[in-house]
Amino acid sequence: MLNFDFHIPTRICFGKDSHKEIGSLLAPYAKKVLLHYSGDRIKKNGLYDTVVQSLKENGIEFAELGGVVPNPRLSLVYEGIRLCKDQDIDLILAVGGGSVIDSAKAIAIGVCYEGDVWDVYEQGKAITAALPVATILTIPAAGSESSNSTVITNEEKQMKLGYGSDLVRPVLSVMNPEFFFTLPKNQIANGVADMMSHIFERYFTNTLNTDLTDGLCETTLKSIMRHALLVSENPRNYDAWCQVGLGGTIAHNDLLGLGRRQDWACHGMEHELSAIYDVAHGAGLAVLTPAWMKYVYKTNINMFVQFAVNVMGVEGSFRDPDSIVLEGINRLSQFFVKMGLPTTLEELGIDSTNLELMAKKSTGEAYGEEHPLGGLKKLYWQDVLEIYKMASKS
Amino acid sequence: MLNFDFHIPTRICFGKDSHKEIGSLLAPYAKKVLLHYSGDRIKKNGLYDTVVQSLKENGIEFAELGGVVPNPRLSLVYEGIRLCKDQDIDLILAVGGGSVIDSAKAIAIGVCYEGDVWDVYEQGKAITAALPVATILTIPAAGSESSNSTVITNEEKQMKLGYGSDLVRPVLSVMNPEFFFTLPKNQIANGVADMMSHIFERYFTNTLNTDLTDGLCETTLKSIMRHALLVSENPRNYDAWCQVGLGGTIAHNDLLGLGRRQDWACHGMEHELSAIYDVAHGAGLAVLTPAWMKYVYKTNINMFVQFAVNVMGVEGSFRDPDSIVLEGINRLSQFFVKMGLPTTLEELGIDSTNLELMAKKSTGEAYGEEHPLGGLKKLYWQDVLEIYKMASKS
Numbered sequence: 001m002l003n004f005d006f007h008i009p010t011r012i013c014f015g016k017d018s019h020k021e022i023g024s025l026l027a028p029y030a031k032k033v034l035l036h037y038s039g040d041r042i043k044k045n046g047l048y049d050t051v052v053q054s055l056k057e058n059g060i061e062f063a064e065l066g067g068v069v070p071n072p073r074l075s076l077v078y079e080g081i082r083l084c085k086d087q088d089i090d091l092i093l094a095v096g097g098g099s100v101i102d103s104a105k106a107i108a109i110g111v112c113y114e115g116d117v118w119d120v121y122e123q124g125k126a127i128t129a130a131l132p133v134a135t136i137l138t139i140p141a142a143g144s145e146s147s148n149s150t151v152i153t154n155e156e157k158q159m160k161l162g163y164g165s166d167l168v169r170p171v172l173s174v175m176n177p178e179f180f181f182t183l184p185k186n187q188i189a190n191g192v193a194d195m196m197s198h199i200f201e202r203y204f205t206n207t208l209n210t211d212l213t214d215g216l217c218e219t220t221l222k223s224i225m226r227h228a229l230l231v232s233e234n235p236r237n238y239d240a241w242c243q244v245g246l247g248g249t250i251a252h253n254d255l256l257g258l259g260r261r262q263d264w265a266c267h268g269m270e271h272e273l274s275a276i277y278d279v280a281h282g283a284g285l286a287v288l289t290p291a292w293m294k295y296v297y298k299t300n301i302n303m304f305v306q307f308a309v310n311v312m313g314v315e316g317s318f319r320d321p322d323s324i325v326l327e328g329i330n331r332l333s334q335f336f337v338k339m340g341l342p343t344t345l346e347e348l349g350i351d352s353t354n355l356e357l358m359a360k361k362s363t364g365e366a367y368g369e370e371h372p373l374g375g376l377k378k379l380y381w382q383d384v385l386e387i388y389k390m391a392s393k394s
Numbered sequence: 395m396l397n398f399d400f401h402i403p404t405r406i407c408f409g410k411d412s413h414k415e416i417g418s419l420l421a422p423y424a425k426k427v428l429l430h431y432s433g434d435r436i437k438k439n440g441l442y443d444t445v446v447q448s449l450k451e452n453g454i455e456f457a458e459l460g461g462v463v464p465n466p467r468l469s470l471v472y473e474g475i476r477l478c479k480d481q482d483i484d485l486i487l488a489v490g491g492g493s494v495i496d497s498a499k500a501i502a503i504g505v506c507y508e509g510d511v512w513d514v515y516e517q518g519k520a521i522t523a524a525l526p527v528a529t530i531l532t533i534p535a536a537g538s539e540s541s542n543s544t545v546i547t548n549e550e551k552q553m554k555l556g557y558g559s560d561l562v563r564p565v566l567s568v569m570n571p572e573f574f575f576t577l578p579k580n581q582i583a584n585g586v587a588d589m590m591s592h593i594f595e596r597y598f599t600n601t602l603n604t605d606l607t608d609g610l611c612e613t614t615l616k617s618i619m620r621h622a623l624l625v626s627e628n629p630r631n632y633d634a635w636c637q638v639g640l641g642g643t644i645a646h647n648d649l650l651g652l653g654r655r656q657d658w659a660c661h662g663m664e665h666e667l668s669a670i671y672d673v674a675h676g677a678g679l680a681v682l683t684p685a686w687m688k689y690v691y692k693t694n695i696n697m698f699v700q701f702a703v704n705v706m707g708v709e710g711s712f713r714d715p716d717s718i719v720l721e722g723i724n725r726l727s728q729f730f731v732k733m734g735l736p737t738t739l740e741e742l743g744i745d746s747t748n749l750e751l752m753a754k755k756s757t758g759e760a761y762g763e764e765h766p767l768g769g770l771k772k773l774y775w776q777d778v779l780e781i782y783k784m785a786s787k788s
Contacts, residue, residue, distance in 0.1 A: 001636040003409025008402065014653065015397025209633035211621065212641055215613030223606040239603035242395040246652065247606055255649070258640065259408065 001209045001259035007166060008253045010146040013174045014246065016238075019136050022051055022093070023058030025172055029132055030091035034084055034206045036063040036104045037095045042138065045182060050177070051095060051136065068096060071153040071160060071274050072103035074118055080107035081117065085133065094135045094170075098142020098194070098281075102131050105150035105168040121152055121161040130167040136174045139183060140245040141191025141282060143198055143252020145173035153275060159361075160275035162267075175249070181204035185232060189339040190282030192228040195248040196221060197285040201264045202257035203307070204376045206300055210260050217256045218310045220247050225335060232339055265374035266292050269384055272358035279348045286341035287348060291391035299377040301325060304388045345392045352392065359385035395603050395653035398533060401560060402647045404540040407568045408640065410632075413530050416445055416487070417452030419566055423526055424485035428478055429458040430498045431489045436532065439576060445489060445530065453703060456735040457481045465547040465554060465668050465675070466497035468512055474501035475511065478525065479486060485565075488529045492536020492588070498527050499544035499562040515546055524561040530568045533641040535585030535676060537566035537592055537646020547669060553755075554669035556661075569643070571635035579626060583733040584676030586622040589642040590615060591679040595658045596651035598700070598770045600694055604654050611650045612704045614641050619729060659768035660686050663778055666752035670694055673742045680735035681742060685785035687723045693771040739786045746786065753779035 011024065035051065042048040055062050065080050069220065084092070084107060087206050094104035110117035112129040119125050135145045144150065148169045152164040183191075203217040224247040230240035250256065269292070270284040297304040308314040308328025316324050333343060342348055359381040360366035363373060372378040379387070407419065420427065429445065436442040449456050459474050464602040478486070479499060488498035504511035506523040513519050529539045538544070542563045545556040577585075597611040618641040624634035644650065663679040663686070691698040699715050702708040702722025710718050727737060736742055754760035757767060759775040773781070 001409075001640075003412060005405070005407050011399070011401040013399050015395075018397060090678050184498060209636060212614065212617040212637045216610060219609030219613045220606065223609050227605065239395065242603060242653065243606045246395075250606075250649075255644075259636065290452040329619075 002207055002261065004259045006254065006258055008146055008169065008255070010170050010192070010253070011172045012146065012170070012249065016176060016178060017333050018174050018176045019047065019179070020050060020054060022136060022174060023054035023056070023060055026060060026091065026093065026134055027058045029134070029171060030060060032061040032063070032087065034080065034087070034089045034092045034107070035062045035095065036068065036080065036092055036100055036107070037064075037066050038068045038097075038100050039066060041182070042095055047095065047136070047138065047179060047181065051093070054242060062093075063089060064080070068100045068103045070099050071278055072099040072106070074106075074152055074154045077103055077106040077110060077117060077152060080104075081110035084111045089131065091132045091134060095138065097137065097139025097191075098144040101133070101135050101142065101144035101170070102150040102152060104135070105130070105144070106152045107131070108133050108164075108168060109150075109165075118154060121163045122159070126164070127165055127167060130165070132171045133168060134171050134172040137245070138179045139187060139191055139196045140175070140180060140241075140248040143195060143248055145170055146249050146253040148254075150273070157178050158275050160271040164272070165265055173249075175245055177238055179247050180231070180241045180245065181236045183235060185235070185340055186280075188228070188232055188235065189286075189341045190280045191248065192224060192244065192339060193282035193286040193336065193341055195224060195251040197266055197289060198251040199256055200289060201267060202260055202262050204263050204281065204303055205260045207259070207261045213256055213258055213260060213276055214306070220250055220256060223247055224251070228339060230324045252329050265376075265379050268362050268373040269387065272362045273345075273348070273350060276354055276358065277348065277350050279350070282308075283342050283348060285294040286336045287343060287345055288387065290329050290333045290336075290343070293332070295383070295387050296324075296374070296377040296388060297325050297329075297337070301374070304328065344394050345388065355386055355388040355392075359388060396601055396655065398653045400648065400652055402563065402649070404564050404647070405566045406540065406643065407566070410570060410572060411622070412570045413441065413573070414444060414448060416530060416568060417448035417450070417454055419568070420454060420485065420487065420528055421452045423528070423565060424454060425455070426455040426481065426483055428474065428481070428483045428486045428501070428766060429456045429489065430462065430474065430486055430494055430501070431458070431460050432462045432491075432494050433460060435576070436489055438602050439573065440472065441489065441530070441532065441573060445487070445541050450496060456487075457483060462494045462497045464493050465571035465672055466493040466500070468500075468546055468548045468753045471497055471500040471504060471511060471546060473505035474498075475604055478505045483525065485528060488527060489532065491531070491533025491585075492538040495527070495529050495536065495538035495564070495601055496544040496546060498529070499524070499538070500546045501525070502527050502562060503544075503557075503559075508735070512548060515548075515557045516553070518557070521559055521561060524559070526565045528560060528566040529564050530618045532573045533581060533585055534569070534635075534642040535588045537589060537642050539564055539569065540643050540647040542648075545665070552669050554665040567643075569639055571632055571639045574625070574635045574639065575630045576650065577629055579629070579642070579734055580674070582622070582626055583680075583735045585642065586618060586733060587680040587730065587735055588639065589618060589645040591660055591676075591683060592645040594683060595661060596648075596654055596656050596699060598657050598694075599654045600697070600770055601653070601655045607652055607654060608700070609648055614644055614650060615705050617641055618645070622733060655769045656770040659770075662756050662767040663781065665709070666756045667739075667742070667744060670748055670752065671744050673744070677736050677742060679739060680730045681739055681785050684723050684727045684737075685781050686729075688720075689777070689781050689784060690768070690771040691719050691723075698722065698771070738788050739782065742762065749782045749786075750779055
């Protein structure tokens with residue numbers, strides 16, 4: 001196991017009616033907040049009204065900025081930064097899913113950053129401060145409600161880039177699984193694929209002696225998968241949502257990655273799909289992950305045997321480990337299909353036109369740099385291109 | 395699953411050499427610290443010198459107070475409070491195991507509390523402030539390095555009482571498993587029994603729909619047990635200590651108890667043993683836990699079948715659940731024996747003299763109150779007496 005430095009200060013308030021206390025929960029942190037959200041869903045389901053009322057009852061002023069879209073845009077982030085500066089906002093309350101929260105984090109950085117906030121993402125500039133962010137989660141998926149990361153899409157440059165800093169971990173996140181009841185089936189599936197990928201990125205490692213976090217990864221994956229099928233079938237299953245929702249948070253607060261060299265190749269490859277084709281992040285991950293597994297598994301076949309046996313429940317002769325691994329990958333693909341997720345780039349509407357460009361962008365090659373993807377197996381642009389091709393058709 | 399409010403702000407710095415940075419780690423928090431410890435062990439192994447040097451290099455002044463004993467005493471807590479007030483201490487650095495950390499937390503409370511700090515423990519008085527506490531953990535066991543709890547023994551009153559408040563969660567805990575290499579075998583065993591009990595107290599519940607945290611409990615228990623046997627055999631096994639050490643922290647930071655009604659009967663019953671007989675907490679728990687399981691399992695036999703199968707690996711006919719459960723308990727006892735732990739009160743030097751008194755103290759009966767122990771099955775003093783008797787002899 002590797003050394004680590006672990007700190008998740010985010011307070012999680014979880015359960016029925018938890019959102020009703022948002023005003024009193026925020027009172028110690030803020031006098032004036034930016035209420036940041038996506039569209040009409042929170043106005044239709046009453047969440048918007050409840051939040052506004054609770055803020056008012058607790059003497060918290062607010063400005064608001066809606067309009068966040070999946071793969072949240074830099075242009076709206078700029079608008080948020082201006083608004084926060086003009087209105088002396090001291091906390092951003094993101095009410096929504098990962099896109100809203102990531103957008104809020106970008107605004108939080110930008111308000112305290114002297115230059116162009118995009119430089120922070122593109123050049124990995126260090127930041128020294130950020131406005132505090134709080135969240136009310138309405139879509140369990142990205143884990144952004146307690147993670148230190150934010151991903152923003154620069155629509156002009158067709159670039160989707162992530163940034164991480166403990167300064168953007170939310171101070172407080174409220175999760176009432178009842179707000180997941182009205183999610184459409186494809187959004188449920190995309191979210192589940194995203195949270196599973198957050199675990200895969202940490203789980204698949206060459207680091208040895210990681211038994212405890214291996215087990216935490218495996219049990220969280222299994223619980224998410226079991227309950228994902230239940231909520232997909234009946235989105236009003238509160239108890240199943242509890243497991244999926246909490247699982248999505250644990251999947252990305254980095255507990256499961258402690259002391260492990262992590263991978264993150266699939267996320268790197270997927271961001272290129274989303275940047276050009278604006279596909280849902282989870283759908284892209286569902287397509288790429290099995291292809292990535294097939295391409296890399298021989299690098300560390302024991303790790304993949306463990307996955308197939310402990311997570312996917314494969315039984316068989318250990319003297320034929322390839323069969324065990326391939327059956328494990330097959331079962332994962334079958335699970336994605338059951339969830340209604342796509343299995344090929346073709347289904348996502350992505351043909352061969354930009355595969356090489358995306359492969360070169362994902363590894364820096366397109367910018368005259370070389371930063372291969374992947375902690376388990378280093379992937380250069382030629383490798384990524386091969387994986388894209390494997391994922392193209394069934 | 396129940397609603398919950400979860401907040402573990404403790405930063406964990408883990409691994410080889412992590413203790414060497416203690417001065418720079420503490421610099422943002424403190425100008426003058428109280429260095430609180432037990433005895434000579436940290437002076438012999440060089441930890442004391444390294445800490446002192448690092449504090450000096452970072453311009454942090456310090457006072458010191460050694461002499462903490464297992465089942466830490468109120469008298470030393472009073473001394474620490476006086477010292478902190480006299481010397482304008484602004485953080486307490488506990489270097490040691492759970493006893494030192496619990497003593498530091500009591501001092502931290504007492505410095506900011508107007509009245510007698512014992513009232514906080516005995517009368518459960520609310521506190522509004524506490525000095526920050528940081529730790530360098532030298533014995534993985536109590537989980538106090540990231541928990542919100544502290545247990546103190548009032549030697550005059552022969553009372554051992556716990557108190558919990560998020561105000562006493564350490565701000566920072568450093569864990570270098572190399573410092574566990576010189577632990578004597580019985581201390582290793584006691585520590586392992588304590589951390590396992592912290593999981594049992596959360597795991598055994600009547601709350602339904604807790605699949606995710608069930609799994610987290612089970613995998614953490616199994617990892618601790620596997621690696622406990624390795625470190626018991628070879629206390630210099632760094633990699634095994636990593637699993638046990640991190641396991642002990644997770645066991646008690648309350649992640650594993652999220653959304654579950656918890657039990658805590660075994661801790662309640664054990665505190666009475668320690669208060670009168672000054673036995674090691676872990677040894678007392680190892681004796682009482684199997685007896686408790688046998689006494690209560692029929693209340694929720696499915697929960698205990700799950701334990702036997704998922705944690706203890708029992709196979710057999712589910713049409714005879716009693717046999718499965720009893721075999722699970724039997725295997726747990728065998729594990730404790732392998733670790734060199736006692737299995738009866740007799741082995742702890744405890745005869746029948748005070749059993750009824752302890753049963754009545756543990757449930758409040760001795761003080762004219764009635765607060766039965768246990769979340770899974772309510773235990774009145776007669777029940778506790780029965781469990782003590784079952785645990786008396788093999």
